Amino acid sequence: MHRLLLSFLFVVCLSSQYAEAYLFNMTEYLRMPPMARMDDYDRCFLDIPEGATATFCMVTSLIKPNESSDIWNIINKYSSDRKRIYRHDRLSRGICMNWCKKQMNYFDYDTRKSYYIENFYNDTEIYKDPNFHTRALADRARYYQYATECVNYELRKQYGLMAQSQIRYCITNKDNIQSTYDSLDVIFVILCTVLAILVVLSTSYDFHLKRNNLPHLCNREHYKRPVDNTGLTTLLLCFSLPRNWYKLTLETQNSELSRDLRSINAFRTICMFGVICAHCALANNMCPQLNPYYIEQKYFITSHMIIINGANALQSFFAITGFLIAIQFVDLREKYKFKFSFFWKAIIYRYLRYTPVYTFILLFNATFLYKLREGPSWPILADAERLACRNNWWTNLLYINNFVNVREPCMQHAWYLAADFQLVIVGTLIQMIIWKFTKWTKMVFGTTFAISFLIPAIITYRYSFEGTFMASPETTRYAHWYDEQYQTIYIPFYTNMGSFVLGMIAGLLYCKHKQGHIDLTKSKVLPVLWYSLLPIAFLGLYSGALFYANNFEKPAIWIAIYAAVMKSLWGVFGATLVLGSALNTGWVFKNILRMQVFRTMGRLTFGAYLIHPSVIRASYGSMRHPFFTDDFRVYDNTVSAFVTSYVLSFFVCMLIEMPFSIIQKLIFNRDSNRSEKTIYETTETEAIKLSKKMVEVEEKTIKSFN
Incomplete structure (x- = not known):
């Protein structure tokens, strides 16, 4: 059995060494169009007249098969290994639509038409559900043709290929989602505020109990002690930060x-x-x-x-x-x-x-x-x-x-x-x-x-x-x-x-x-x-x-x-x-x-x-x-x-x-203190004894002065 195990390990190591020696033919690999390319996002929004709208769209494209193209054959060769290689016929492009429109508007109608291609394949991963992104349907209707033309302008000019394209989503310089709030945002803010108030009140009340109940104990020991056996006190102290800190960081169960x-x-x-x-x-x-x-x-x-x-x-x-x-x-x-x-x-x-x-x-x-x-x-x-x-x-x-x-x-x-x-x-x-x-x-x-x-x-x-x-x-x-x-x-x-x-x-x-x-x-x-x-x-x-x-x-x-x-x-x-x-x-x-x-x-x-x-x-x-x-x-x-x-x-x-x-x-009517029967009970008992001794010492000191 051990020989079989060693043989298996040897095969694994050998295959690993072989695999590490495996490299793509990078000269061939780099002839393919890059899977991702993006215009300058920030410049797209800055390089516009004052008050104008700038739009930046993320586009997914699917290259049309062309067996007469050497580059397409390379793409098809690599993409055929669906388990270990990306599909290189699927491209991601970030396009500044202002620049794209400006470029396409220089061309006449026939030239622009030559860069347009009808959809040849209904790819569900290309045509994503528009519910994934804000304004997706409207943006697709508005910019679909321009996006297709601009992507194909790049592909045909550099690689002799064409692709169908789809808008995933668009961003404009006038989007203000970061600075606008709806009712759900307000609910979250209110929730956070309520939690903060509860923490302050609970921590303050716990501090008040510490001062009144055990004035001679050091600060730590009070927060380690189980609260009195009343549900109300437990409820009032459940948001206390120092008490929860010790519950989190110290061993509270010694069973x-x-x-x-x-x-x-x-x-x-x-x-x-x-x-x-x-x-x-x-x-x-x-x-x-x-x-x-x-x-x-x-x-x-x-x-x-x-x-x-x-x-x-x-x-x-x-x-x-x-x-x-x-x-x-x-x-x-x-x-x-x-x-x-x-x-x-x-x-x-x-x-x-x-x-x-x-x-x-x-x-x-x-x-x-x-x-x-x-x-x-x-x-x-x-x-x-x-x-x-x-x-x-x-x-x-x-x-x-x-x-x-x-x-x-x-x-x-x-x-x-x-x-x-x-x-x-x-x-x-x-x-x-x-x-x-x-x-x-x-x-x-x-x-x-x-x-x-x-x-x-x-x-x-x-x-x-x-x-x-x-x-x-x-x-x-x-x-x-x-x-x-x-x-x-x-x-x-x-x-x-x-x-x-x-x-x-x-x-x-x-x-x-x-x-x-x-x-x-x-x-x-x-x-x-x-x-x-x-x-x-x-x-x-x-x-x-x-x-x-x-x-x-x-x-x-x-x-x-x-x-x-x-x-x-x-x-x-x-x-x-x-x-x-x-x-x-x-x-x-x-x-x-x-x-x-x-x-x-x-x-x-x-x-x-x-x-x-x-x-x-x-x-x-x-x-x-x-x-x-x-x-x-x-x-x-x-x-x-x-x-x-x-x-x-x-x-x-x-x-x-x-x-x-x-x-x-x-x-669930469980005594939360029961889970706090801890090794700190010993510490608490010792602390109380220490407190009593300190009181006795003080009384003796007062009597001696008298």
Whole structure:
């Protein structure tokens, strides 16, 4: 077995070296028209008479096939590899319409007509839904002919080619979206103002209690103490900044369970970095580039499959959710008798856990996001988001945005929240069944996992998909909006259910271990599996290169099985990591994963996940021209987005997430102080004793003077 593994690694390394030696014939490659070209955006708006209107339009063009043209044959040669190469017959142009009109008006009617071409192909990715951008329909009617003529003037003169064109959107110097406010903008401002007032009042009241109740305690100890056992006091203090600061940064639970599961926060943080890295690459592909070959060549390097084929890594999040739900229901079964009302309480609890922060970020994206920046690429990243959130916000708040209006997504990354919420409903129902019928536990989980394994396999076979999720350059160029594989197998909850079920099974195994029914510490399989997870994960990611480099006949049963196995593999990865870490597997790594910094960052991960696409949009959206991409730029943007997202998440957590978490506990008649039975109780007791001693000392001092 070890020889087979070494042989496989040798083949992977050899293929990587070969791929790195692969280079395009750049002399041939550069004969093609550049995929992106833009006029000077700022000069377009400045170089006009006073009071005149300047218009800058982003145009998408599709080159008409011409087999007699050498350049077209080069374009067709490269574009035929749809998995690893962009479609070079699709061009992006930024045109100053004032200059374009001036140029075209110099020509007579017949000359202008020669630059015009009727549409020869109805490309849905060219003819985008006009709802994506403000005034899109009007701008298309007004500037369509001029845009077509100006693009073809360039193409025919330099390359002997013609293209059909379509206006994506236009920007004028008189657009004042950044300085105008509608009712939704006002609502967001009012909401922020109310939050600020609540924070000031709550913090002031907490400071007042500190001075009156424990005058001899140092400032810190008061904020660490649980509040009096009254719902009103808890409610009044839930927005207190110093109190929430200590809840966020200090260890507030010293139970065995909380100690065992501390590594989950590290897993969340690490996975979050990977998610941000992937979304930075996505935003990079959506914007005009000077060197698209930089992205294309990555697909020929096997080692880069770790990033390109890493979409399924998000399955680990689903496994963690399943693990935690299983533990929560075991705890309920030990304390309470079966009541179906627990099902509804669990669903409502999850809804209230997600929705406050989710709604705030959604409202920000629908209002002030677009006001942050401006530029020719900014509407691609922000205007579409603003309009989608104003039109489809209800799909997000009902957590059905992974099924409804998926081609006009508001907060596209929030498909995960919808899938997670739907899986929680399914998982809660499963837990209720095994609570009521304990003897059915093995049968229920066995059947559920078998179904969840078969679903992605059947869909892959039915639709003739590849065995891995294909994040090709062209599909990422349009953010997967038109990608059937993305809509059919990536974002539905039922195709991600396998990892969730595996997480629940791992959670039940952990509880049985703690209850003494089984002893997992004596298992020889778990440590071996835990330490081998990383190489297995890398090999799984590397294997995705097979589907990028080859065109296998489809549908094929082996491809369907591969797809199902890869989906479940990441569930095994997440479940085993959490279970092994909870049982002290991991040598020195477990100590690293349990560091205090990860605990704080883990609490901020939910907010960072919601915020980070807006941060990425803001960093890319101000580009005035096609930009040059290299490794350093990608890494720099990833690290910057990661840090900024967590910093902003800190404020969102302090102002919204933690206060509403306390309110949520009050709604469910839970004593929020119960969760604060902490190691600080010892500190508090010592502080009170110290206070009493100080009072006694003062009294003795007064008596001695008397």
